[in-house]
Amino acid sequence: MKLEHLLAAGFLAIVLSINAGADTIHVSAGPNSIDQLTASGPASLFATTSNFAPGGLALDAIGNLYVVEQHGFGKIEKFTSGGVGSTFFTGTAEMNLNGGEMLAFDSAGNLFVADYSNNRILKFTTGGEVSVFADGTSGVGRAGGTGIQCQRTSLRFFL
């Protein structure tokens, strides 16, 4: 390797280190906006949901932002880091959310949703399966979602 390559590599490394940047903070705010905040300025609008009050937010491993409808049937939308939105999940009569609260991804990329008024946790796999992960109706939590109005692994709702 020539000297100029090494010098160029060193220069690039320095530039990339400097440009690594700060964390990006997203916050849901009513009636249908998601803000972006940085340390250096006021909050700005990052994206607008399709006419629902945004609840929980979570980022997948490649930086897509998921947002759930906090009231109503529990729509979930997905936004790229550039703010381009698409529908991830729409509730049906058989499987819906009743007040979507916090979202969280596990390390395998499954998305979990706190289904507030149904007292349960829903799980969306990367392969497109939605199931009841846990049921909190008893007050101590039960596995498997038995006795809930949808089955554990048999439904598919992804677009």
Added chain:
Amino acid sequence: MVGLAGLAFNASGHLFVSSYNANFILEFTPLGVGSVFATDPGDNSLLSQTYGLAFNGTGDLYATNYSNNTISVFTPDGAGSLFASSGLNNPVGLAFDSAGYLYAVNNADSTVVRYDSLGADSLYGTLTERGGSFIAIQSAPEPGTAALLGLGALLLAARRRRA
């Protein structure tokens, strides 16, 4: 109705879930087996309409208490204490950034407050709309990682050119 509201995974992949209406935190194994992780002593001092959950880097669980305007912290064995009671106005969402600062979203005044590890608060921002609720933080790429990736790409390019 217990009103399951907050979710957070610990480093072992266990899911922690807060109950807004019943003031407890549940823990679920990856297979979905649940147990009670923490309860309020009965005086709403630790869990009171608990909403957001977030783990720090050493496995302590933080929780916002919507109605009494506090943040509690729980050690991995479930022992709780008060972390912060300043700067909060019906807090909902909670998240850590990559530097270890904790952020809480205040629903009543749509502000975001930042805490250092000792619990000292500062106003971080005010939202564009009323009704702030949840928060998600995208970590910046590690500077070292970015530099190594850049160096790797350049070495590859140089090698290809020589071949």
